[in-house]
Amino acid sequence: MQSTISTNTSQAFIDLEDKYGAHNYHPLPVVLEKGEGVYVWDVDGKRYFDFLSAYSAVNQGHAHPKITQALIDQARTLALTSRAFYNNCLGDYEKFVTNYFGFEKVLPMNTGAEAVETAIKLCRKWAYEKKGIAENEAQIIVCEGNFHGRTTTIVSFSSDPDSYQNFGPYPTGFISIPYNDIAALELALAQPNVAGFLVEPIQGEAGVYTPAEDYMREARALCTANNVLFIADEVQTGIARTGSLLAVCGNCNCKNKCEQQSNTYARPDILILGKALSGGVYPVSAVLADDHIMMVIKPGQHGSTFGGNPIAAKVAIAALTVIDDENLIQNSRHLGNLFRQEMQRIIDQNPLLLQVRGKGLLNAVVVNDSPDSDTAWRLCVALKENGLLAKPTHGNIIRFAPPLVITEDELKTCMAIIEKTVQQFIK
Ligand SMILES: *Cc1c(COP(=O)(O)O)cnc(C)c1O
Numbered sequence: 458m459q460s461t462i463s464t465n466t467s468q469a470f471i472d473l474e475d476k477y478g479a480h481n482y483h484p485l486p487v488v489l490e491k492g493e494g495v496y497v498w499d500v501d502g503k504r505y506f507d508f509l510s511a512y513s514a515v516n517q518g519h520a521h522p523k524i525t526q527a528l529i530d531q532a533r534t535l536a537l538t539s540r541a542f543y544n545n546c547l548g549d550y551e552k553f554v555t556n557y558f559g560f561e562k563v564l565p566m567n568t569g570a571e572a573v574e575t576a577i578k579l580c581r582k583w584a585y586e587k588k589g590i591a592e593n594e595a596q597i598i599v600c601e602g603n604f605h606g607r608t609t610t611i612v613s614f615s616s617d618p619d620s621y622q623n624f625g626p627y628p629t630g631f632i633s634i635p636y637n638d639i640a641a642l643e644l645a646l647a648q649p650n651v652a653g654f655l656v657e658p659i660q661g662e663a664g665v666y667t668p669a670e671d672y673m674r675e676a677r678a679l680c681t682a683n684n685v686l687f688i689a690d691e692v693q694t695g696i697a698r699t700g701s702l703l704a705v706c707g708n709c710n711c712k713n714k715c716e717q718q719s720n721t722y723a724r725p726d727i728l729i730l731g732k733a734l735s736g737g738v739y740p741v742s743a744v745l746a747d748d749h750i751m752m753v754i755k756p757g758q759h760g761s762t763f764g765g766n767p768i769a770a771k772v773a774i775a776a777l778t779v780i781d782d783e784n785l786i787q788n789s790r791h792l793g794n795l796f797r798q799e800m801q802r803i804i805d806q807n808p809l810l811l812q813v814r815g816k817g818l819l820n821a822v823v824v825n826d827s828p829d830s831d832t833a834w835r836l837c838v839a840l841k842e843n844g845l846l847a848k849p850t851h852g853n854i855i856r857f858a859p860p861l862v863i864t865e866d867e868l869k870t871c872m873a874i875i876e877k878t879v880q881q882f883i884k
Contacts, residue, residue: 492519514737550770565765569731570606584652604662637668658704665821689725700790700817736776828852
């Protein structure tokens with residue numbers, strides 16, 4: 458598959474990964490060596506627009522000077538203490554991040570999957586100690602098409618055979634329902650021993666499935682009525698990606714005090730963040746909740762050697778500060794509208810493309826071909842040749858998610874690249 462279009466230089470790097478690395482990914486045949494803002498460069502010096510942003514981790518743009526400086530300074534001062542001792546960074550960060558998102562407590566972890574695991578553990582413990590569910594009986598409702606990470610427990614409730622097949626035996630305690638289906642949620646909530654509802658406000662990996670406008674709020678209300686924890690996995694959708702601070706904020710215009718202003722806000726009981734929490738320079742994830750939930754975890758009952766380390770603390774403060782300083786929520790919302798408008802025009806003129814959907818700068822285009830065809834892959838290779846990197850996701854869907862620091866002029870240049878590529882492809 459990778460081929461004619463890779464140069465000798467990049468082919469050598471590709472061969473190296475192929476020979477010595479596990480084959481658990483299928484990358485586009487491009488070898489990157491540098492990034493800045495919305496751009497990345499390959500080993501031959503060719504420049505590309507990055508329209509993946511490392512799955513929305515690099516919302517603040519590559520090599521952001523303020524975020525990388527925070528990383529460098531803290532790495533030189535004190536990198537890791539473990540949580541066996543206090544350090545002079547973690548408390549500041551905990552105060553900052555809980556204020557920023559409006560929760561009483563944070564539990565710091567590293568990767569998204571670890572944060573989801575943390576949320577599951579927290580939810581179960583709450584169920585036994587607060588809700589009074591009998592031991593080992595707690596159920597968590599999840600959605601078909603979900604992506605919450607790659608641990609054994611998380612893949613056990615995936616509906617994608619690639620994710621779960623031959624990784625059993627699977628843990629129990631999960632009820633799977635269709636996404637964006639309030640009636641199905643209502644039915645599931647009527648089952649005994651339900652402790653939580655774990656959901657992505659937009660299903661990113663599945664292909665940027667954007668639910669009905671009021672799905673999150675109705676789900677929130679149903680959870681409240683049933684004394685069930687509403688758990689939002691915003692690892693991909695959070696932190697300005699969808700044109701609001703969190704996707705559960707809906708259409709509110711506020712920057713960070715959502716709960717005060719918005720009647721579209723579906724405030725989760727447990728909020729899961731990762732990816733852009735560090736601007737992509739370091740693995741930083743977090744679980745946020747109020748005391749009545751978070752305090753069920755006592756010393757020694759959960760942890761992580763690296764979670765909440767001094768570098769992570771400093772980097773996350775810097776990364777969240779950049780979101781405010783550079784108005785990335787507003788930029789994401791404005792340019793997301795422009796992207797979909799321009800993309801719709803391109804779709805209207807090209808039978809190769811079927812649909813654009815998304816919110817803010819988390820968007821996907823559905824290619825008009827069978828889900829088993831490689832059309833989306835070949836279109837991504839053609840886009841790469843023309844200087845824009847995007848990646849197919851499930852079926853024949855291409856996700857477009859540039860860093861949120863992209864300017865209107867840059868976006869217009871990108872739309873021209875996309876249009877030209879689609880036209881060349883049709884011929
Ligand atoms: C990426 C992602 C995860 C997993 O994050 P990792 O850092 O890769 O473990 C979990 N949930 C969602 C919604 C994601 O997009």
